[in-house]
Amino acid sequence: MPESKLTGTGVQFPSIIYNQYGGQTVATQEQKKANAIVKIRVGSATTVNQAVNGGSGSNGYIDGTETNMGVPSAPNNWYRLYFQTIADDTTGGSGGWGIRVYRYTPSAGWQYILSQGEHASYENDIGDWYRATNGIFWVPVHPSYPTEEHRFRFYWTKHSSANMRINSSIDQDLRRANWQNNQFEIWEVNGDRIHSTGLLTTY
Amino acid sequence: MATTLTGTGLTYPDGSDSTDACPIHKYRVTSGSSVDQGLQTGTWDFINGCEINMGVPKAANNWYRIEYYTCTDDQGSTNGGCGYAVYRHTPSSGWNRILDQGWHSQYENNLGDFYTNNTGLYYVPVHPSYPTEAHSFRLYGRRHPDCAWRVNCSIGADNRVGGWQNNLMEVYEMNGDVVDFNDRTTY
Numbered sequence: 001m002p003e004s005k006l007t008g009t010g011v012q013f014p015s016i017i018y019n020q021y022g023g024q025t026v027a028t029q030e031q032k033k034a035n036a037i038v039k040i041r042v043g044s045a046t047t048v049n050q051a052v053n054g055g056s057g058s059n060g061y062i063d064g065t066e067t068n069m070g071v072p073s074a075p076n077n078w079y080r081l082y083f084q085t086i087a088d089d090t091t092g093g094s095g096g097w098g099i100r101v102y103r104y105t106p107s108a109g110w111q112y113i114l115s116q117g118e119h120a121s122y123e124n125d126i127g128d129w130y131r132a133t134n135g136i137f138w139v140p141v142h143p144s145y146p147t148e149e150h151r152f153r154f155y156w157t158k159h160s161s162a163n164m165r166i167n168s169s170i171d172q173d174l175r176r177a178n179w180q181n182n183q184f185e186i187w188e189v190n191g192d193r194i195h196s197t198g199l200l201t202t203y
Numbered sequence: 204m205a206t207t208l209t210g211t212g213l214t215y216p217d218g219s220d221s222t223d224a225c226p227i228h229k230y231r232v233t234s235g236s237s238v239d240q241g242l243q244t245g246t247w248d249f250i251n252g253c254e255i256n257m258g259v260p261k262a263a264n265n266w267y268r269i270e271y272y273t274c275t276d277d278q279g280s281t282n283g284g285c286g287y288a289v290y291r292h293t294p295s296s297g298w299n300r301i302l303d304q305g306w307h308s309q310y311e312n313n314l315g316d317f318y319t320n321n322t323g324l325y326y327v328p329v330h331p332s333y334p335t336e337a338h339s340f341r342l343y344g345r346r347h348p349d350c351a352w353r354v355n356c357s358i359g360a361d362n363r364v365g366g367w368q369n370n371l372m373e374v375y376e377m378n379g380d381v382v383d384f385n386d387r388t389t390y
Contacts, residue, residue, distance in 0.1 A: 008205050009216055032206075034219035040226045040377065042268075042326055043385025067385065073222060084324045086308045127312030130284055132304075132322045170286065170305025171347070177388040181304060183324040185268075187226075192219040 038077065039188040041067050044179045045085065045154070045167050052087075052097050052156045052164040056118060059100065059157035062166070067186050068151045075146030076191030081137040083154050085182035086168045087121065088130045095162025096122025099135035100155035105148040112155075113139060113203065119159035130168065140202035141191075152186055228265065229376040231255045234367045235273065235342075239353045242285050242346040247300070250287075250354065253342040253372045263334035264379030266387075271342050272322040273354045273370035277311065283350020284310025287323045288343045293336040301327060301390065306347040318356070326377075328389035340374055 004013050010032035046064030062083075069079065083099055098120030104110045114137050121133045141150065156166065167182045175181055207214050212222035236252030250273075257267065269289055277283060284307035292298045302325050309321045329338065346352045355370045363369055 006206050006208065010206050011213060031215075033215050033217055034213070034221040035223070035225045037226050038223060040382040041385065042382065043387070046386075064385070073220075082324070084322060086304055088310075126314055128282070128310065129312060130308055130310035131319070132309060134322055168305075168308070170308050172286070172303060172345070173305030173308070174288065174300060174303035176302070177328075177390050178386045179302060179326070181308070183326060185324075185326075190219065192217070 034190055034193060036190055036193040037187050038073050038190050039069065040185060041069060042183070042185040043067060045182045045184065046178070046180060048167050048169050048175070048180050049165045050167050052158050052166055054158060055161070056159045057157065059155055062154045062156055065154040065184055066151060068149060069186055069188055071149050072141045072146060072188060074191055075141055077141050078189045078191060078194060079139045079150070079152065080187040080189055081139060081152060082135070083184040084132055084134045085166045086130065086170065087133045087164055087166045088168045089123065089128065089162045089164050091163045092125060093161035094123065094125045095158060095160040095164065096120065097156055097158040097164055099133070100157055101137050101139060102153040102155060103139060103142065104151040105142050105145040107145045107148060108142055115157060118157040122159065125162070138200060143202045154184060223381055224378055226378050226381040227375050228261050228378055229257060230373070231257060232371065232373045235355045235370045235372065236368060238355050238357050238363070238368050240355055242344045242352045242354060244346055244349045247288060247343040247345045250342045250344050254339060255372065255374045256337060256339045257374055257376055259335060259337050260329045260376060262379055263329055265329050266377045266379055266382060266384070267327045267338070267340065268375040268377055269325045269327060269340055270323065270373045271371070272320055274318065274356045274358065275321050275352060275354050276318045276356045277316070278351035278353055280313070281350045282311065282313040283346060283348060283352065284308070285321065285344055285346040285352050287321065288345070289325050289327060290341040290343060291327060291330065292339040293330050293333040295333045295336060296330055298341070306345045318358070326387065331389045342372055
């Protein structure tokens with residue numbers, strides 16, 4: 001097998017690239033820029049049927065979602081956070097919930113930084129309703145503490161009277177190996193490679 | 204500037220640096236092929252076309268990230284819902300149901316006409332007993348209790364072209380040396 005080698009414009013790998021129609025495009029591949037994704041850490045919230053209860057504005061930590069991403073590799077990097085869970089209303093009444101994101105560095109402490117709002121996923125007393133609730137968030141490296149480790153957590157917040165559960169157990173589900181009908185992932189993304197449309201700022 | 208090896212990695216001509224191997228090895232994508240496919244009660248239905256062969260994994264400790272979404276609609280007049288399961292195949296193990304949201308992870312209580320997006324996100328390990336075999340993945344759906352459901356819906360003013368049928372299935376092979384998992388075990 002041929003060896004990888006440095007070229008004038010990048011790194012050439014001996015792997016074959018196949019195109020989307022199943023054919024071979026080229027016999028080698030050349031990487032000309034750094035990886036867009038620096039690091040990925042994933043997990044699953046730990047508490048099955050975690051209660052999302054209380055009146056409007058109630059909120060709480062989603063157990064098991066704290067993730068230590070370490071020190072970012074560059075101050076202009078970003079984090080892409082994604083959380084998905086199966087949610088269910090457990091009582092009558094109208095109500096809903098949403099996902100919050102918290103960021104931590106040793107100097108900043110835990111900071112509430114983004115939220116979908118307390119009824120981003122909401123129903124008006126329609127009876128039993130199950131749904132996947134999703135959130136995707138892009139969060140910058142802390143501009144004041146880029147050399148410190150960064151941690152993240154997901155929280156819930158709710159609205160009105162109906163109580164809910166998340167990470168739901170459901171007939172015929174197959175929850176195993178600590179996958180509890182939810183999935184979160186955090187990607188550290190190379191700020192030299194990812195560009196927003198210019199509307200996202202740091203905080 | 205030429206690409207250069209540094210003490211900690213590579214610097215490319217555009218000035219960007221890589222200090223780790225790429226977290227994502229391979230990315231394959233498809234779209235379920237049957238528009239308005241109905242889901243059954245009591246059986247897991249293969250969502251036609253949602254099979255992806257990822258080939259032999261690069262390493263035994265790699266994982267696969269599988270994501271699916273589809274536009275759905277209830278076609279019956281009772282309460283009901285559906286859910287999605289991931290199946291994994293290697294030649295020695297055959298097809299195995301390995302993760303499942305449950306058969307009414309997305310459900311409504313006789314609301315009348317109800318359209319929504321159904322989604323699923325899963326991380327699945329390389330088969331611990333057959334890491335040198337080709338791995339394929341499928342998505343299955345099942346409804347509960349008996350309200351008719353269709354997935355991959357045709358909807359007024361949609362624009363389904365190029366084999367995209369109002370749904371998408373993605374599979375990534377993830378580098379197990381770079382991607383860290385929080386208390387996940389293999390199976």
